[in-house]
């Protein structure tokens with residue numbers, strides 16, 4: 001088997017296993033795997049920036065959180081429950097925020113870019129924890145979960161556990177195909193050029209700043225999708241979701257899995273979700289456990305877990 | 316008389332107190348190889364950087380086919396038809412030769428803001444990339460990663476990247492730098508073939524290559540044009556001998 005075939009086999013097996021979980025329908029597993037899949041969407045969106053455009057952004061949680069809050073606001077204040085309305089609006093909010101934050105932070109390069117994105121995340125975190133309209137540090141409950149009904153008949157009810165799970169599954173599959181197509185399309189090739197050598201790519205006639213900003217907005221919108229699903233799954237949003245801690249954890253997920261591969265961050269997301277869950281059962285110091293795993297992977301598997309898959313698990 | 320494709324009028328650039336390029340007025344004629352020579356630090360790379368938009372001029376102007384392009388950024392100049400190579404090979408890490416050239420060839424699309432159809436399914440892009448692969452004589456190495464190429468091959472690929480953008484004018488900064496004897500001969504041969512259909516501005520230290528390729532030679536010293544002429548005139552010029560050639564030849 002070539003590395004490519006091995007990856008495809010792994011992804012197909014994983015997709016079947018996820019569907020099997022839906023068939024079993026156990027409440028605990030639906031919740032845990034649902035959460036893991038949301039983290040996958042979130043992580044592959046960051047991989048577009050970190051792994052492909054060479055942009056290490058710590059603002060990513062902001063788009064996840066803003067979209068989640070957008071859903072809460074639309075549901076609670078405007079009584080909008082139709083996902084055909086709330087989903088595009090929440091994604092648009094995330095994309096618009098990414099456009100503004102990206103436009104400003106992409107003026108800085110290297111470590112300054114990281115600092116500026118961090119500063120934005122901090123600002124939003126304080127805004128949402130302090131402002132009473134957003135529920136402050138306690139967060140907000142959704143008064144109702146997204147529900148699509150036609151002529152009074154419910155078509156898609158995200159309040160239903162299995163339906164929400166399958167919806168998240170479909171969103172993950174679509175996001176993965178969307179991003180992997182995009183990376184092979186002319187746009188993605190320009191990003192690959194920018195990662196290789198931005199100055200050279202610019203001299204080939206590409207306005208690299210515009211391509212980076214576009215990547216930032218697309219990644220922000222996909223992160224917004226993850227945030228929307230998270231709010232819909234739990235029916236609850238809180239400011240920690242848009243804090244820098246969440247951004248940092250996500251960056252760890254991407255590096256642990258293997259940046260610049262798309263499927264690597266998916267593996268990383270599952271690994272970390274389970275580590276967090278079972279780590280918390282085993283010990284009170286699960287953060288230390290996760291830290292140790294990350295250090296070991298970074299030291300011994302510089303290309304992340306994905307590097308193992310590509311070498312065929314031969315160590 | 317041939318019309319100039321690129322004209323420089325009083326072009327200047329300072330770094331602090333240093334006048335790296337000092338009121339340079341020059342015309343590059345269409346269809347010719349025009350070499351720019353000069354000792355280390357004469358301002359040759361700075362001049363190319365001004366022409367390709369990497370650096371901003373402090374004074375003077377640049378006109379490409381009659382249009383004032385003094386303030387145009389590098390990507391716009393490339394789309395207008397000015398392609399350049401860099402003094403140190405700058406291949407795109409992580410891409411194969413074919414992928415690199417296909418990326419460069421994407422410049423034939425009106426925009427690369429295309430998100431769905433894979434880039435290898437644009438016939439025009441493929442055709443251009445394939446042509447450039449042949450022109451820079453790297454067809455046999457198409458699947459090699461750019462960073463695994465020998466230095467000579469990297470220089471060839473670098474020239475191929477410029478060609479794949481279908482430029483009307485090529486600015487080449489020391490394409491022979493760091494090459495062994497045989498590699499240099501191969502690149503000179505390649506440049507001769509390219510010169511048949513393109514206008515070249517060639518910055519180069521290798522005098523044999525310069526005198527065998529160029530129709531016109533400009534000598535730059537301390538940022539100023541010392542002399543412009545045919546290779547024979549330059550070789551015979553006492554001022555040039557004193558300022559430059561004398562130092563190089565024992």
Ligand SMILES: Nc1ncnc2c1ncn2[C@@H]1O[C@H](COP(=O)(O)OP(=O)(O)OP(=O)(O)O)[C@@H](O)[C@H]1O
Pocket residue numbers: 330333335353354355356357358359360361362402
């Ligand atoms: N970015 C910069 N900042 C400050 N000084 C610079 C910069 N770039 C070039 N210089 C200076 O300008 C002068 C001209 O440099 P330039 O690189 O154009 O020379 P060159 O003719 O290309 O030399 P070489 O043959 O060594 O490549 C040199 O004295 C150099 O130190």
Ligand SMILES: [Mg+2]
Pocket residue numbers: 359360361402
């Ligand atoms: Mg130079």
